[in-house]
Amino acid sequence: MAIGNLFSKRNDAAKGGQRPIGKSDPRRLALLDDLENADIGWFWATDADCKLIYLSDNAAARFDCAKGGGLLGQPLSQLFQVADDGVEERVRRPLAFLLRARSTIIDLPVRLAVDDKETWWSLSGKAQFDGEGEFLGYRGSAKDITAARENEIEVGRMAKFDALTGLANRHSMTKRLATTLTAYKAAKRSCALMMLDLDRFKQVNDTLGHPAGDELLKQVAQRLERIIGTNGEIGRLGGDEFQVILPDIEDRGRLGELAGRVIQMVSQPYSVDGARAIIGTSIGIAVAPFDGIETEELVSAADLALYSAKGGGRGQYRFYSSELKDGARIRRVIEEDLRDALAMQSGLEMHYQPLVDAKTHNVKCFEALIRWNHPQRGYISPADFIPVAEDSNLIGPLGEWVLRQSCEDAAAWPGDLSVAVNVSAVQFANPELPKIVAAALDASGLPPSRLELELTESVFIGDPETTKEMFKALKKLGVRLALDDFGTGYSSLGYLKNAPFDKIKIDQSFVRGSTEPDNNNSAIITAIVSLAGALNMVTVAEGVEAKDELELVSGRGADLIQGWIFSRALPQGQVLERLESGELKFKAHGPAKYRADRISMFRRIGVIHEDHRYDAVMRNLSKTGARIEGLLDVPLGTQLVLDLGGGQLAVCTVRRSEGGEQGVEFEVPLISDGADGLCTRHRVSPYMLAAAGMPLAALPPGAYQMPKTRENDKKPPRFMQLDLTTEAARREH
Known part of the structure; x- marks a missing residue:
């Protein structure tokens, strides 16, 4: 079909003369043909069913389609398919809508894919009607914007990803975390955040050079991707700082195991430009909603945990706890005092x-x-x-x-x-x-x-x-x-x-x-x-x-x-x-057999039994049990709940009871907090506390709030509460 038949009913040969070209002048058709042949732009047209009936030869030739063969007769909206990056989905819907509404199309970016070849076009067109208002189809123009589109995609990718490692960058991770926390808050879901900082990376950078340091960061990113897999999203925040978002994980036992694997993998030697490099990593972990509800709050909590991990000797992980805020202040005081002590x-x-x-x-x-x-x-x-x-x-x-x-x-x-x-x-x-x-x-x-x-x-x-x-x-x-x-x-x-x-x-x-x-x-x-x-x-x-x-x-x-x-x-x-005195020989003193570490302490805790809360002192703690004082004559086999603070409730059974002292066994063993302490796998959910009438917020330090019970439903306390102040004073003397 000739282009002149599509755009004008007149198809006479151009006549000579130098007069201006008017709308009805036959020379106008030759001008359009010259435009097509110059490949500056293309023309297209559809019938009343919006099926393609004309396409410039130069455009069709890009897909090895002479005279548009293979493309002609296809609905215009079906020729443009969804791109992998999701941009096309937003393009395709308005195109189909515009065609149905007979709206004018102006510079609409679309992708045409035929077999293994694809190109991006900027599409413009206008609906055509006859004298009686009956729709005849679309007539329009197009131009190739593939290079510009690919550049736009690359710029967009660079804005989201770290150029060195290919991981998400700081901006992208911040946006992703904010979106996740907002959605999870409404759905009452949890999300863990890991902050990683490489140990001794600066020394490698200084001794082997910055190119070697860059290569090392790439290898670290690859190892992290192998460990985390599909469980979370990894980003590089800059320098030797990395971040991992782990949706729907609140079990601190599972998080500790994952952090341990990351530390082990990152700590293995690297081969960089023929030299061996050894680094490590420290990890801080915070979990929403327990440690923070909003993005800045959760990131700050994970940062404090990371700071504590590095302060604990590096190559370690730490869970956030409210006490870490005081720890950061204490470290600053220690530095000042240590400087004075040395001087x-x-x-x-x-x-x-x-x-x-x-x-x-x-x-x-x-x-x-x-x-x-x-x-x-x-x-x-x-x-x-x-x-x-x-x-x-x-x-x-x-x-x-x-x-x-x-x-x-x-x-x-x-x-x-x-x-x-x-x-x-x-x-x-x-x-x-x-x-x-x-x-x-x-x-x-x-x-x-x-x-x-x-x-x-x-x-x-x-x-x-x-x-x-x-x-x-x-x-x-x-x-x-x-x-x-x-x-x-x-x-x-x-x-x-x-x-x-x-x-x-x-x-x-x-x-x-x-x-x-x-x-x-x-x-x-x-x-x-x-x-x-x-x-x-x-x-x-x-x-x-x-x-x-x-x-x-x-x-x-x-x-x-x-x-x-x-x-x-x-x-x-x-x-x-x-x-x-000549005492060169040392005598062995110690327990006959090794047993799981017990942490000696004097720590005030809460003990919950039925609907009553008692005050107690914990004297030692291990993964499987504890020794407590504060309740008198508790029968063997009694089930208690120890409130260890910060939303940590440990269900336990009394296995030994002598007067005001009990030895209890935990129903679920405690886990390492990454330092020298122990913690529970799970904590009281802020979502549960919010459902009970408290404002939705990160867990406050201190004791768990007992749910309110009507006075008529309360049972009398089963055990006598000892005066801990008097007991402590007695023990000191």
């Missing part, structure tokens, strides 16, 4: 824990452990101030002080007793470390052979050649080297092959539970001891506390034993007293 050389002390011979129980070495006696707060745990020192760049001067003081103290010990001093990865990366060690030895007069430097696998994260040179410089001084926490990394065999270690310390995580049935730790200990023996290295079993553990590690061939079963860390004065 004034006040309050810092060195204590020494013995490493004894597994056969004779004679002391062979002491490990130097720093203690901080704060003038107002008393002794502050190293687990609290060492991470602060690392984050605030105080670890360098602190480590130097520890080295000098330990050498000075060890020089006063008789015989050939050695001292083991921990060296952090930050100290190891300092090129001046050999000079610092040499200066400490010279100042104290301690023979180099009596100094051991304990290193962890984190010292291997830098350039292999630089690491090798550092080992050579330290060994040249004559000091001994020990690999600490052996077995907790993923490539320790490589370290043993290439590094000049004299001693291996078996991490206490392998000693714990090694005597339990169906536990593989004992086999791992045997393998490590055999390997160390083949390499002429001394082995130390760390963290031995029970006599059955001592028997096992000694029987497996460990050379030295370290742990509370022999002694805690002693101040220099007590060490000298023992050595001067």
